[in-house]
Amino acid sequence: MARSLKLITWNTCGIRDTADVQQKKEKICHLLSEQQASVAFLQETHIGINNVQHIEDIRGWKACYSVHHPRSKGVAILIKNDLHFEYIKHDVDPTGSYIVLICKLYSKCFTLVNVYNHAKEHKVLQCLSEYLCQTAKGVLIVAGDFNTVLNPDLDREYPTGNTEPLRPYLEEFISSLMLVDIWGQNNPYERDSFTRFPWKTSKQQIKKTSGQKKTKKKRGASRLDMVFMPRNEVWLAKSCEISKVPRHNISDHHPVVLSLCLPKANNTTVLSCSSGLVIKKRPYKRRPGEISEAEVLKALMSLVECETPLGENVQTLKINKGQKSQELKELFNKMIRGGIPKGFTDSVKENGRYHFRAEYMILASILLRRIEKFLQPSFKSKTMKMSCKLFIIVSFRSTPKKIKRDFLRQALKSLKRIHPSPPRDFKIVENLLPSTDQYKELREGCPLTPTLLTMALKHLACALRKDLKESVVDVCHHRKCITIYMNADQYHILKQNINKFQLQSGISLLPKVGQVWRRKNNSNS
Known part of the structure; x- marks a missing residue:
């Protein structure tokens, strides 16, 4: 019988009472209880050397935490007292940016990692990656607030086309450990689900300059809080949801809730x-x-x-x-x-x-x-096609289990040359995949499967860029989808390309139409 386990990650903007929020710690614990969480990853705990009692005496929870500064940063992992838990070891970043806890939950080994990646720190994830490569055991779960997005078109309320300073470091971190953004993979079409909603402009932020009122620039919502797992462990994730809790009295972030299914060792078939x-x-x-x-x-x-x-x-x-x-x-x-x-x-x-x-x-x-190396996303800024009437997201109708052999070979051969150019002979890739008639099997748990699906989408995107004039076509490899800004009179061309792709690859796609999100001033970024 499978056992269910709920983990929640949440930037709480501190756990101590403030002038605006009384009994904050009790409210946080109440929400964790409502969500039936067994493990909680908290960011920005704001615990200094003189405040440790605020996190050590949380009733009903064991706490592993960092001590940094009473008004910034800090992370903690809370374990429910009634959880079948066995401590192995933990390690804490001295600047309060992450904590790594290796333990056993229901006799299964886990490496739990909680991250708060401050906007001005660029080396934290590199250091963490090197450490996890050497020490991680069992099921690796990395959760936290990364202060950047993986796709500006999908993960920000107002796509700007501007570069994300921390995004290349997060991409490298994900690649080094072959991680998957669980919520993003499960929701390729979602464009209005965010985790951070900046506080409304306060009276104190309004300044008078030369007799005129100058208001602090309002930023849109974004999805900065994420949960990652290795590719070969994604099958354990039963669901991943952004919890729409009342946030104004506690934090400007929504929690993200991951439900894991831990099956017992059975139903084994040797192939x-x-x-x-x-x-x-x-x-x-x-x-x-x-x-x-x-x-x-x-x-x-x-x-x-x-x-x-x-x-x-x-x-x-x-x-x-x-x-x-x-x-x-x-x-x-x-x-x-x-x-x-x-x-x-x-x-x-x-x-x-x-x-x-x-x-x-x-x-x-x-x-x-x-x-x-041939599929890496571009971090260059781009001009948004605000004149376009349609925004399209194209993703897989269902998880592909196979791909046509001839299409796979063609897609591998057509990978665009880059400099410096890595080896382009991928015959061994074809030989590693089992054959069924004219298809190659895509087995769940094989590290190659997600990459080959991204490559297939990239192949389609190249064709779309040629045929859809004055459009912006991008591949979001974390969500396994293609995003397109295009004119409505070219939709039939998109459909023709999708039909051709499905015939050649044996993979079914589903396009969904959304609105073009505009800034109030309707200007290009």
């Missing part, structure tokens, strides 16, 4: 599993695009330690990473020259999700990183 790996011996001949030991080591360290029914576990490989990275480099390069050995692509299906041998996960991670 053509062989015990050994045999590679055909062929004369050695060096070829371009061979895998380096650095790539192997980076991929190995990005995988969270977890058990697999097939072969060695990630933990074992990490313990002997120096020797194993060299051995795997030689193994993978033999595979590039001589083909995939029997049993290497085998998987075990458990509770509807596939498990792979650790070596497969490492090679798939290396290949997806190479492909994603």
Whole structure:
């Protein structure tokens, strides 16, 4: 029987009483109780060295927290007292930007990470990424307030077209640990769900200059609060919702609630599993695009330690990473020259999700990183097409389980060249995916699956940019969708391109029409 677990992340703008908010801590606890949360990630707790009693004596909760400053930053992870919890260890950033708690919940190992990424700090996520690559165990969950958005068109109330200073650092953090934005992935079409709503302009913010009133610029709502999980653990996320709670008396942020389903180990199906790996011996001949030991080591360290029914576990490989990275480099390069050995692509299906041998996960991670270099989002500012009458979001009608072999090959070959150019020979990618008739299977839990789906959307987006004149076409790889600003008289061209894509790829898409969001002054950004 599956066990349900609720986690909530919330920027509370402090937990102590203020002149405007009395009994604030009690109100926070009341909301956590209403949401039936078992674990709470709180940001901006505003706990200084003389205020620790305010978080240590929260009735009904155990607290792991940072101590920084009574008026800024600070994070805490609260664990419900009645939760089956076993502490292993924790680590706190000295500037109060994050806390990492490794523990067991219902005997299952978790690495819980709470982040408050201050707008002026650019190195926090890089440091955290390096630490998690070395220490994360079990199910990794990263939640918090990141002070940036992943897609300005979808995650801000008024898309500006301007660059997001912290966004490149968040993108690199997500990529380094192969994380998924859970809410964004589950809601590709949502454009009006936000987590932060800036306070209304107060009388104190109105200043008189040269006899005229000057009001502080009002900023629109945005989705700054997010929950991330590794690609191969996304199947545990039962739901992820932005809770529409009354916020004006507590915080200018809405909480995000993640519901996890923790099934017991059952319903296991072994799919053509062989015990050994045999590679055909062929004369050695060096070829371009061979895998380096650095790539192997980076991929190995990005995988969270977890058990697999097939072969060695990630933990074992990490313990002997120096020797194993060299051995795997030689193994993978033999595979590039001589083909995939029997049993290497085998998987075990458990509770509807596939498990792979650790070596497969490492090679798939290396290949997806190479492909994603061609798919990286642009951080350049862009001119918004405010004259366009339509805003379209195109996403998958349902989660694709397969893709046509010929289309996959064509999409891989058509990846636009970049400089410096990584290897573009992706025949081994095709060989790693099982074949069914004219299709290649896209297995849930395989690191390559999300990347190949993004590549398919990118392929369609390139065709749309050519055919839709005076339009803006972008791929949001976190939500697996395409956003389009276009003129209404070209909608039939969009439909033709979608129909052609569906015929060639075997993947069904669904376009949805929304309004073009305009600024009050109706000016281009």
